[in-house]
Amino acid sequence: MSDDLEKLQEALGYHFNDVDLLKHALTHPSFSNENGEPKEASNQRLEFLGDAVLELISSVFLFNRKPVLQEGVMTKVRASLVCEPTLAEAARKVNLGDYIILGKGEARERINNRDSVISDAFEAVIGAMYLDGGFEQAQNFVNKLVLTDIESAGLFRDAKTVLQEYVSQNKMELEYRVIEESGPCHDRFYRVQAILNNREYGIGEGSSKKKGEQGAAYQTLKQIKAETGYVFKIY
Structure with missing residues (x-):
């Protein structure tokens, strides 16, 4: 050790x-x-x-x-x-x-x-x-x-909203898909993936689907930024 x-x-x-x-x-x-x-x-x-x-x-x-x-x-x-x-x-x-x-x-x-x-x-x-x-x-x-990297961290606050705005502007289809669900009723664990135009993007996790979706949106925004150079407004 x-x-x-x-x-x-x-x-x-x-x-x-x-x-x-x-x-x-x-x-x-x-x-x-x-x-x-x-x-x-x-x-x-x-x-x-x-x-x-x-x-x-x-x-x-x-x-x-x-x-x-x-x-x-x-x-x-x-x-x-x-x-x-x-x-x-x-x-x-x-x-x-x-x-x-x-x-x-x-x-x-x-x-x-x-x-x-x-x-x-x-x-x-x-x-x-x-x-x-x-x-x-x-x-x-x-x-x-x-x-x-304050800009990337700042994306998390409104990640789902920011991603939805980007998707609407670019006429894309967005889906959140639960890829793992486990744990007892009082301590559930979810892993969720964002799907854009049938392509797999970011994965998020948490004690609820909502938290998993937020994390998935955050990781997707970072991936889009890395791939396209698009700058998302965070404040």
């Missing part, structure tokens, strides 16, 4: 003084529950702290942005920057899902790369980094992985 954590720290661009903090940040509740450990043994408390640190960092970033953004716009863009799919995407840049410590059942289901799981771990890592190295280290990390 120590070798794995060393590799992860290289990817993060930060080496922990207390590596146990990083291990704590990677410990999913399923693992601590399975081993009869108290709730605080999981990464949930670090996730709570990381969420607050992330919100402050992104707020400072938007406040200092030029040209100046008004309060209402900053609120909307910040929500896009710290939403689950955006954080999951940032986490995948460093393959964070490969290091999440799961209970045996969850490991068999391979949930380590689900948006909900990987984004929670990402926030927990931010919290652990803040405790270990202070605000500046956490800020440098967030700036590098989350705040580098």
Whole structure:
């Protein structure tokens, strides 16, 4: 495990003084529950702290942005920057899902790369980094992985609406297709794909079809932008 954590720290661009903090940040509740450990043994408390640190960092970033953004716009863009799919995407840049410590059942289901799981771990890592190295280290990390492409992140806020407008303007046909549905009734998981003119585009996921569609629309907008250079207005 120590070798794995060393590799992860290289990817993060930060080496922990207390590596146990990083291990704590990677410990999913399923693992601590399975081993009869108290709730605080999981990464949930670090996730709570990381969420607050992330919100402050992104707020400072938007406040200092030029040209100046008004309060209402900053609120909307910040929500896009710290939403689950955006954080999951940032986490995948460093393959964070490969290091999440799961209970045996969850490991068999391979949930380590689900948006909900990987984004929670990402926030927990931010919290652990803040405790270990202070605000500046956490800020440098967030700036590098989350705040580098504000325009793409901003697309998520109104992704379905923006995509529908694009589809209407270009006289295209849009369909959202559920390609995976699993989990118990109280904890459903959906994976949804956007289909444009019978061509498969982006895939999104979430605890509801609506969340999956939003993610699929977001990934589709990014794909369209990459393929065509089309610039979507986000604020």
